[in-house]
Amino acid sequence: MSELHNITIRTLGSEDAERFIALRLxxxxxxxxxxxxxxxETIQDKNLLDTWKTRLTPTLDLFTxxxxVGDTLxxxxxxxxxTYVKxxxxxxxxxxxxxxxxxGKGIAKKLISAIIEKAKELDGLEQINLTVASDNEAARHLYLSLGFQVFGTEKNALKQNGVYSDEDYMALAL
Incomplete structure (x- = not known):
């Protein structure tokens, strides 16, 4: 995994919106x-760049x-x-x-590990939840390797072109 030495992990901001949109699309x-x-649905947003400039501005409750690799996201x-108190x-x-x-190069693991470390600094935050397609073995393995545990499965969670996909609910106690 020597390739990981060339990876930079950082919090994105509004200045990263164009790169983020390209990767998101x-x-x-x-x-x-x-x-x-x-x-x-995404490309229908006539103000897509402004939308993501706003969304990528980090707050205490939301950050990306x-x-x-170099300058490439x-x-x-x-x-x-x-946001609710409870x-x-x-x-x-x-x-x-x-x-x-x-x-397959360990980049996602390094990225999510950085998010977990930053999350641990947030006062009162105790748990990170996620959903993952039940048949996405690579992602499920990654999350399990980081300490996430499955606590449920939603059948038919997503429907695309008449095909249903199940999703697993996973949580990590901080």
Whole structure:
């Protein structure tokens, strides 16, 4: 895994919106089964750049981190903390994607590990939840290797072109 030495992991900001959008659109085309939104829905946003400039501005409750090879954004993941008082001890890991050419190199593990470390610094945050396609063995293995545990499965969670996909619910206690 010497290739990991060339990887930079950092929190994204509004200045990364164009790179993020390019990777997000790739993700929605390459792995539509992994996302609740579609490519078509996304490109309908006439203010897509402004939308993502706003969404990528980090707050205490929402931040996106990216992995770069040189100047190229190759992987992303977002941590979104719950806002209601009774739920503030939890956050969700969402929007996880690594470009296919960079998969299997440990980049996603390094990225999610960085998010977990940053999450541990958030006052009162105790748990990170996520959902993953039940048949996505690579992602499930990654999350399990980081300490996430399956606590349930939703049958027919997503439906695309008449085909249903199940999703596993996973949690990591901080």
């Amino acid at each position: 790739e993700a929605l085309k390459a792995n539509p089964e992994a996302f609740s939104t579609t490519y078509e 981190m990216g992995a770069f 190759v992987a992303v993941a977002t941590l979104k903390r719950e 739920l503030r001890h939890k956050a969700s890991l969402v929007g996880v994607y690594t470009t296919p050419a960079q998969r």
